[in-house]
Amino acid sequence: MRRSVEEKSSLEQRNVIVCRCEDVTLEEVRRAIAQGATTLDEIKRLLRAGMGPCQGRTCRELLARELAAHLGKPVGEIMPPTFRPPAKPVKLGLVSRMVEDVSSGDGDSSPEGGESR
Amino acid sequence: MRSRADAVIIGGGVIGSSIAYHLAKEGVKNVVLLERHSFCTGSTGRCGAGVREQWGSERNCRLAQASINAFERLTEELGYEGDIEFKQKGYLILAHTEKEWEQFKKNVALQNSLGIPSKLLTPREAKEIVPILNTDGMLGATYNRRDGHCNPFHTTWAYAQAARRLGVELQYFTEATGIRMEGGKVVAVDTTRGTISTPVVINAAGPWAKPVARMVGVDLPVYTQRHQILATEPTGPIINPMVMSFSIGIYCQQTPHGSIIMGIGDTREPKGYDIGSSWEFLREMSRIILRLLPVLESLRVVRQWSGLYTVTPDAHPILGGVPGIDGYYQAVGFSGHGFMLAPSVGRIISELVVGKTPFIDITGLDLGRFERGELQVEPSVV
Numbered sequence: 001m002r003r004s005v006e007e008k009s010s011l012e013q014r015n016v017i018v019c020r021c022e023d024v025t026l027e028e029v030r031r032a033i034a035q036g037a038t039t040l041d042e043i044k045r046l047l048r049a050g051m052g053p054c055q056g057r058t059c060r061e062l063l064a065r066e067l068a069a070h071l072g073k074p075v076g077e078i079m080p081p082t083f084r085p086p087a088k089p090v091k092l093g094l095v096s097r098m099v100e101d102v103s104s105g106d107g108d109s110s111p112e113g114g115e116s117r
Numbered sequence: 118m119r120s121r122a123d124a125v126i127i128g129g130g131v132i133g134s135s136i137a138y139h140l141a142k143e144g145v146k147n148v149v150l151l152e153r154h155s156f157c158t159g160s161t162g163r164c165g166a167g168v169r170e171q172w173g174s175e176r177n178c179r180l181a182q183a184s185i186n187a188f189e190r191l192t193e194e195l196g197y198e199g200d201i202e203f204k205q206k207g208y209l210i211l212a213h214t215e216k217e218w219e220q221f222k223k224n225v226a227l228q229n230s231l232g233i234p235s236k237l238l239t240p241r242e243a244k245e246i247v248p249i250l251n252t253d254g255m256l257g258a259t260y261n262r263r264d265g266h267c268n269p270f271h272t273t274w275a276y277a278q279a280a281r282r283l284g285v286e287l288q289y290f291t292e293a294t295g296i297r298m299e300g301g302k303v304v305a306v307d308t309t310r311g312t313i314s315t316p317v318v319i320n321a322a323g324p325w326a327k328p329v330a331r332m333v334g335v336d337l338p339v340y341t342q343r344h345q346i347l348a349t350e351p352t353g354p355i356i357n358p359m360v361m362s363f364s365i366g367i368y369c370q371q372t373p374h375g376s377i378i379m380g381i382g383d384t385r386e387p388k389g390y391d392i393g394s395s396w397e398f399l400r401e402m403s404r405i406i407l408r409l410l411p412v413l414e415s416l417r418v419v420r421q422w423s424g425l426y427t428v429t430p431d432a433h434p435i436l437g438g439v440p441g442i443d444g445y446y447q448a449v450g451f452s453g454h455g456f457m458l459a460p461s462v463g464r465i466i467s468e469l470v471v472g473k474t475p476f477i478d479i480t481g482l483d484l485g486r487f488e489r490g491e492l493q494v495e496p497s498v499v
């Protein structure tokens with residue numbers, strides 16, 4: 001069975017997963033760009049790409065390259081997406097037991113601390 | 118960018134985008150929408166996108182009721198190829214104090230009189246709706262099956278794309294820097310990409326409504342305040358409706374995607390434009406929510422962020438024109454519930470612009486009410 005090049009490439013786009021956490025395909029990304037998305041944040045807002053547990057560590061590069069190619073800009077000129085804390089997923093139960101004086105907010109304080117009140 | 122327009126909208130959040138669509142639908146085709154950043158960078162992209170018609174004031178009830186009617190068929194109306202994800206899973210509003218329970222009885226009576234099918238529930242009935250709810254200390258709850266939530270990004274994008282198809286020019290990354298007036302009339306808007314002459318300008322600038330109003334010499338009695346919110350990793354369906362409490366000051370909802378979103382209304386939050394995130398919020402939020410929904414303990418927080426409420430003294434929006442400033446309209450001061458009012462407000466503002474009587478009576482939602490001292494404060498807000 002032979003497929004035309006076009007058919008093949010659209011099949012590829014449909015199947016290539018760009019963001020593994022949220023199952024976002026290359027085809028979806030290209031469609032959002034065609035509709036006018038010009039930033040990584042917009043792609044994230046429309047497709048959830050980068051909103052999963054890894055928070056974009058895997059897909060950021062791929063998406064930036066895709067945008068850069070479409071906009072005819074170097075990858076370095078694509079605005080990075082907004083970074084949101086916490087740096088690593090953390091259980092609600094654990095945060096609730098944090099001691100009162102987490103001073104720097106870097107997440108290192110002991111979960112065993114219990115309530116200081 | 119067009120140098121001449123019939124109307125210019127300042128702000129590309131859900132309110133400005135809805136106004137753009139409705140204006141074009143009313144036949145005002147030469148419209149330019151100015152947005153300083155990309156779509157949904159302001160409050161809209163940061164909000165819980167909860168939609169309820171369980172309000173304590175008749176005006177909020179009516180605005181929200183008409184909006185829910187619109188949300189029910191919005192994906193189709195806008196011809197959107199995605200989905201605004203409007204899920205009507207209800208709002209369960211908890212009462213823990215005698216005072217709020219008394220208020221809820223009045224609210225439900227008012228809502229029912231307007232055709233809103235809300236009900237008073239016992240704690241046991243509430244637990245039937247949310248089995249994982251800890252009802253200790255609860256006096257009761259109210260529930261309305263028509264309430265729910267949307268995806269704020271898709272809703273705004275759907276309005277904006279529909280507006281564009283009807284001829285509206287969407288100008289992202291373009292800031293309005295001034296409004297020119299001649300003899301009490303709006304004549305042009307200055308932007309970072311040039312000047313647009315226009316007889317009509319609409320202030321839909323969300324948290325920046327105050328500086329925009331100042332461009333025409335109007336002083337808005339609003340302040341902005343940070344509100345924090347978080348999202349957990351996705352999990353199987355465990356909470357059907359939005360769970361909300363005014364006395365504890367929280368809301369919590371599970372999105373169609375499975376993640377749980379929750380926020381608090383902390384009156385100690387800073388006023389101004391700070392949209393940082395704090396550890397204190399994470400801790401406070403987790404403590405409060407685990408008292409109400411203890412089984413969430415093992416869920417992981419994957420993201421926290423914050424956004425701004427734009428608050429008026431009576432927690433109602435300010436809608437419409439201002440006497441003496443011909444061609445200036447505003448849709449501002451939504452006090453934390455602007456997302457859900459966007460369909461109604463977009464239609465009302467566009468009807469005002471073309472000289473029609475708005476489909477919902479907005480008497481008393483004008484700017485003049487603050488000077489007249491005719492304030493009726495909305496009691497049911499987080």
Ligand SMILES: Cc1cc2nc3c(=O)[nH]c(=O)nc-3n(C[C@H](O)[C@H](O)[C@H](O)COP(=O)(O)OP(=O)(O)OC[C@H]3O[C@@H](n4cnc5c(N)ncnc54)[C@H](O)[C@@H]3O)c2cc1C
Pocket residue numbers: 127128129130131132133151152153154157158159160161162163164165166167168291292293294321322323324325326329344345346380423424425426448449451452453454455456457458
């Ligand atoms: C944490 C949180 C939770 C919330 N939860 C809910 C909820 O569950 N339900 C609900 O109904 N509401 C909720 N809200 C409130 C809701 O987000 C707002 O009322 C609503 O989004 C307001 O929309 P808007 O379009 O007026 O404002 P925005 O979305 O802020 O849009 C205004 C836009 O104007 C642009 N702008 C400003 N000045 C200029 C200028 N000079 N030139 C060009 N552009 C300009 C800004 O960049 C911005 O994008 C919540 C808010 C927060 C912060």
